[in-house]
Amino acid sequence: MEKVLIVKNLTKKFKRVAVNQISFEVQKGNVYGLLGPNGSGKSTTFGMLLSTINPTSGEWYWFGEKGTTPKTLKKIGAIIEQPNFYPYLSAEKNLKIVAKIKGIPYSRIDEVLTLVGLLERKKDAFKTYSLGMKQRLAIASAMINNPQVLILDEPTNGLDPEGIIQIRELIAQIAQKGTTIIVASHLLDEIEKVCSHVIVLKNGNALYCGSVEGMTSSMGYFELKCENNDALINALQTMNLFKKIHIQNEVVIATIENDIAAAELNKKLAQSGIYLSMLQKKKESLESQFLELVKKQ
Template sequence: MVVSYLLLAKSIHHSSFIIHHSSFILKLIFFVTFHKKEKLIVHTIYYMEKILSVKNLTKKFKRVVVNNISFDVERGNVYGLLGPNGSGKSTTFGMLLSTINPTSGDWFWFGQKGTTPETLKKIGAIIEQPNFYPYLSAETNLKIVAEIKGTPFSRIDEVLNTVKLLERKKDTFKTFSLGMKQRLAIASALLNNPEVLILDEPTNGLDPEGIIQIREIIGTIAKQGITIIIASHLLDEIEKICSHVIVLKEGNAIYSGLVDEITSNQGFFELKADNNTALLSALEELQWFTSVTADGELIKAQVRDDASISASALNQKLTEKGIFLSHLAKKKQSLENQFLELVKNTN
């Protein structure tokens, strides 16, 4: 949404104010300055509102599980906490929700230190397997959760519709598939109309259809302006769902930033020629690549980050050297490949 104002006034020479709504991704600050013709012109500055700031957070049990991690979460984005099992994802969530005491470090929700009862009212979270009464209906189970949260029953149909379970609201929980149970859990986390939704491995154990349904639901929720933080070891899902990613390795945060930036390398070429030995030698002589390797019948050439080379330009260069290609394709490294390379190169 683009907002512009032209205000008329005689007495106000300078002022500033903030317009904010939970559905806005951006907070708007308007600086009002006096104009010669008694018009006040509003200058708008956009910035992303920081809703979570983690500073040097550490947790030790018998060993260090989370080691001095720091990252920020800005409103309206979908963040992925990415790492293999045992990397500290669930422990991090536990500390941020005050179910696990940290060894050291701080975090700030909405500018307030720690996690207070008032803060928890703004957060919906699923950090364990869905746990509902098996012989009660989806609707009745959500009524119990609504009573605990102090949420009106009118929200129940809304959240069931969001997770595509409205038509099954009278069915008992025990008749639900694993994917439907997970969707009902998400519905329960949405009952209090949270500003932040935390999901720990939301697609774990689901079949491909269930994964796609969860992905679509997360997209729907994100469009409502709710900030989402997802812990997952599934790189493909993080790449498809998230705008930002925090990569954990053995409790250390080794990357924090945009998903697009971690995959923004120049990519690589796949090539094949009648004489792959000559092709390999020719590619190694060029200055455009960081590595050139044989992969079966194909040659893979990784493009340098500071190089910009098109497929047609590479083909022309090789033709000049007497090498004629039968296959040439430029590809982008997936998040999975980038993640593996990042983990391998981080001590």
């Protein structure tokens, strides 16, 4: 698969190390999440990749070309800061200014406003928009040159649940059209819902780079309950199928090491005289995997 971005040992030092020799690759057509708490190096990484911050060391390649050039930037749409438009101008007039700066025909304006669901409000002043609408207009502005890559830095910050859902759906819609997306967020739930790949950052270090599925590739766990949980735990321990067994709120949690179907486990326990009142097989969330990953550092 074609690689639109290759990052090698990218480092930025201010008074402290903000980004520490991170390396990753972005393949065309996927949605990548840059995941980490505030101060983990997400915005600094974007700044270097867009040449607004000079790196201390390391290198990167956009579309096979080293660094970030004016030619490269024409293929990238980015929202790094809060939406910044003229408050008393309409959405249409604000986008005309953007189109003129980027040398894009005005015919693209209605297309991108339709994409973000603002066509009917294009004559309204920017200052009348809700925060979610302002964010969607910013995405329209970033998409006006029909970029191959869209970069979004914390696009759901400050939004209410409805606004978050709208941005999430918009990201999915843009991705379906073949645009590669790199989105930075500190929200695990958002990354898990919209991204195919994730780069986990903590204190400037990349702890994981790969698919979301790969990060959550553990076999999961069972939640079980019966009249005698002590007997249940003893039976589970004899099976050599679980790497960890513990009780949480009167429910036995058995983390799977050697996979087994729920029906087969139920059968084995019944043969041992243990009859379950509860049996659920679950997948570990990205959140639990992230917390486990961070603990190891």
